[in-house]
Amino acid sequence: MYVNTAHWTTSRLLSTAARLNEHHQNQQLLDLNVTHASAITLKALSDSGPISQASLAALMQVQSQTMGKILEKLELKGLVSRSRNTSDARSIRTRVTARGQTLLDSIEQMRRTAAESAMLQDEILRSQLIAIITRLTPSTA
Structure with a gap:
């Protein structure tokens, strides 16, 4: 199906590309039993530390509240832990x-391979x- 995007605004192009990319990544992440939102949350946690x-x-x-729901699911799967700040x-x-972290490493490898093959680098x-x-x-500020 051909979609004429010539007259789309930049905002529409960006949001459509982001939605399509997220859907594509969710499809790839199905085998790992994790969503795009969960994967990027794990990455942010890995980068930021506790x-x-x-x-x-x-x-x-x-x-x-949205983050709380994501973290709850990740905790139930044993992918994150939450504890009181000392x-x-x-x-x-x-x-x-x-x-x-093991799952995140697998996701990162999958993304690198997918990005290279889709020319998203x-x-x-x-x-x-x-x-x-x-x-x-x-x-x-």
Whole structure:
């Protein structure tokens, strides 16, 4: 089916590409029993180290309640662990478990292979998308 995208706005092109990419990644992640949202949450946790749910939600630009649902599912699968912060008992810190890191390594390898085969390693496109995200992200100052 041919879709004439010549007159689409940049916003529509970006959101459509993002949706299609997420759907494609969810299809690939089915065998690993994880969703795109879970995979990017694991990656963010791996990159940030132990972090609170609220901080992780802010980092990922989602609502804290949304992040809570994702973390709950990941915890049930043994991919993350949550524990009270030793310096502030009101705060709960989340970290990736060894099992979660193993899964994340598999996901990263799968993504590298898929990106190479789909020619999605375009550094110019990546830098332009990063610039758009940076420009549109509200400042927290």
